[in-house]
Amino acid sequence: MNTPAPKVPVQPFSPEDLARRKRRAAAMAIGLGLLVVLFFVTTLIKLGSGIMERTM
């Protein structure tokens, strides 16, 4: 006779785990956004005022 499989919770992560994951994901998103700003501003600074004087 086959015994039914033990019932296991559907959710492998607790709500606390998911909340932590969400905070980590948000921190990574902010970090990546800041990296974009870092490269953008540095590009403007390195180009200097010459950026406005180029020939079109």
Place this chain on the structure above:
Amino acid sequence: MTAVPHEVSSDTLTTPMGGQGSLEDYLALLKPRVMSLVVFSGVVGLVAAPGHVHPWLGFIAILCIAIGAGASGALNMWYDADIDAVMKRTASRPVPRGAILPGEALGFGLALAIGSVLVLGLLVNLLSAALLAFTIFFYVVIYTMWLKRWTPQNIVIGGAAGAFPPMVAWAAATGSIDAGSIALFLLIFFWTPPHFWALALFREGDYAKAGVPMLPNVAGRPETKKQILIYSALLLPVTALPLLTGTAGMIYAVGAVAMTLNFLVHACRVFKASTREAEDKLAKKLFGYSIVWLFAVLTLLLVEHSFNLPLFKALI
């Protein structure tokens, strides 16, 4: 044939799943207190360097140095999790506590290390990026993986890793390695042994339990006290080096010499202590004073060079 459940809960798993660490745990991996010292010494290196660096590029250099230092801390915690679990001071770190898996710490550390070196190289200059890469390599491979578990001189040679940040910042500002940046390097390099051996004296049991060959549990407490005194005495001529290289002036000269003489007095007291209780008490005092000493000496350099900053010149 028995049915296999499609979903599993964390209760049914025999191996940890990972992904449990909070932001605070990841922040702890970066060793924020060590990072604050690295950032401060980096700022001093940047300000003390001759010439002018754009404030934005200076900010990027310090940011990359801070992230590189944090990456070193994370990689150190990945490799040293076994030692950390045994020592009282480090047992609550995220990896031995089980909040972050060793593999997660390794991935986090590597990503930050590679990222910080790449950004510094792309946005500032290649020399500073190469120095930062070498600093991370030195701390993780030479100190953590090799020297720390092998020789009681671990702190002396490994101290170089903590001494590189002002040199990295100096290279970011000037694109070169000069006598001035080497003087700053030596200042922190010679400060490290008495600082850590003072800690090792009153934490001797911890290091012995973890099997880390620190000087007190390998060469004995009298030898450690002697070595503390020798390195503290060596700190006096080393403190004068920024004066000889023209990196520092009179404000630094007066303050740093007085602070270093007081350092020597603290080291003498530890050397003369006859009982274990007195040794521990005075070693704790020396450890605390050594932190104050480094911040004070670097602050003196910072104050002196702040007079040359364009903002200050505009105000006077």
